[in-house]
Amino acid sequence: MKKKSEERPNVIFIMPDQLRHDFLSCYGASFIHTPNIDSLGSRGILFRNAYSEHPVCVAARASLLTGMNAIKTGVLNNEQFIRPDYRICGLQTWPELLSEAGYYTVGIGKMHFYPWEKHFGFQHRIIAEDKLWGFIEDDYFHILHKAGYSKRDFIKVPEYHKNHMACISPHPWEYNVDHFVGKNTAKWISEYDGEAPFAMMVGFPGPHSPYDPALEYATFDPGDMPEPHPAEAKDTSVMHVPKPVGPNSKRKSWYAVRNEISPTRDTFLMQRACYTGLVAQIDLEVGRILDSLRRKGILENTIIIFSSDHGDYLGDHGLIGKGSYYEAACHVPMLVSHPRFNEAKISEELVTLTDTTATILSLAGIKVPSYMDSRPMPGLGQSNEEARKHVFGILKDRWMLFDGRWKLCKYPKGSHLFDLMEDPGEQLNRAIDPKFSNIFHRLDTILTSEMMRSTYEAGFPERINTAFNSSSPEFGRPGSDRTYPMPWGETHPD
Secondary structure: OOHHHHHOOEEEEEEEEOOOHHHOHHHOOOOOOOHHHHHHHHHEEEEEEEEOOOOOHHHHHHHHHHOOOHHHHOOOOOOOOOOOOOOOOOOOOHHHHHHHOOOEEEEEEOOOOOOOOOOOOOOEEEEOOOOOOOOOOOHHHHHHHHOOOOHHHHHHOHHHHHOOOEOOOOOOHHHOHHHHHHHHHHHHHHHOOOOOOEEEEEEEEEEOOOEOOOHHHOOOOHHHOOOOOOOOHHHHOOOOOOOOOOOOOOOHHHHHHHOOOOOOHHHHHHHHHHHHHHHHHHHHHHHHHHHHHHHHOOHHHEEEEEEOOOOOOOOHHHOOOOOOOOHHHHEEOEEEEOOOOOOOEEEEEEEEOOHHHHHHHHHOOOOOOOOOOOOOOOOOOOOOOOOOOOEEEEEOOEEEEEOOOEEEEEEOOEEEEEEOOOOOOOOOOOOOOHHHHHHHHHHHHHHHHHHHHHHHHOOOHHHHHHOOOOOOOOOOOOHHHOOOOOOEOEOOOO
16 A cells, blocks of 8 residues: 555444344354454454444434434434435535545445445445345345346245244355455455545345355354343333235235244244354454455554444344344444554443444544534544443334433333343333332433434424324435435524
8 A cells, every 4th residue: 555545544344234242252152253353352442332222224324324313314214214415404424524535435245325326425335235135236136146046045945934034045155145245345455556545334234134144154053042031021012013014015025934923942042043153154254354454464554343233132032133122132242443452442331333433533533523423432542532421212113211221211102121230131121110210210301301402403393292203294204205404504493
């Protein structure tokens, strides 16, 4: 690399989809060894208390892209996306801000920023948007098609249906989607000869369902997997409603499996074993990326951040997937590897997935826009670091406030209040216990304040009075049909 590149660090953000923190050996998993991911913490910081504020794919990634919470982006579930005229509204994505500052921006793998074909500031893209939806004709689709395969070949595997999406991938390793991402990332790094430093997002589609590791990684014994946390019907029913499946739904085959008769314990353990295989193959690809940086001689000038958009229940509380504020769904890994660190550090500070945005900008020497909710993560030596006192989360019809010990979750049919210090498995719901009413109301007051503040800052003061459940067609539609914040910088009305 030329001297100009060496003056500013390269930045790589690696984000597997739907990765639980407790399925990595650096977070205590004894049934799997993830040496390459673990190594990121050996010269940086491992954050023990990192949370996804919006634990579904598209909502989490929209907030990550913009540095704003889901109320402000208007993306509160997987059916919504950032409106196409966001630039007119005065907003910029972190790739756009980095590009303007002289970085060459690259997106490889699963971005899941909808519309998927929009670049959102990435100057170069190699896309493997999903392993589920065959209608998305991305780069990975064409590689498979040319070889006579399709993304949805897993549907033909009997075990996929028998084991609730857990099966061996029908694709040979050469055409494995996570291998596609790792291989193309390493190739791009080795071939890049530009003078500008680069900023790259690497999105692995795994370990998101289907839980379909390559044959070479389907080696984990279900009997070695940790037991799922048990379910209590009265608690689970507060938040879990199966997705309806329309006759023409593009997700019909997926939800049909998810919504059938409840899986057994053995099925959950099989899911966990296959999921662990996916994590192992992603760890291999992280190693491939690190090796490419070493061979290029730029590892010591590259900041690497590793996290995930959300987790996966994998049978915890009797559930599959994500979408609530149980730990399995919202507690994510967060490792920041920085050239200035030569030893491992562990932080107990609260951080969020969206804080990745401000952290990337700050470490690249770019001022964080004042409208962002994102904050630079503490402990990285940035002058604008500020520790969080709580995490505020929201999806379309569910809200969360976590202060590091107590977690309040509000759902359409009721609430959860968990003491994670005494009850890490979230088995004792204290929401209706009068002994804990003061704690409930303290957290509820902060939660309400955060909701009202975000709503007002987003230019939606009228939504406060509708509890965010307005039936108006202006709310919740994708694209330009949805109302949006006034251009940032304008004065909000009194």
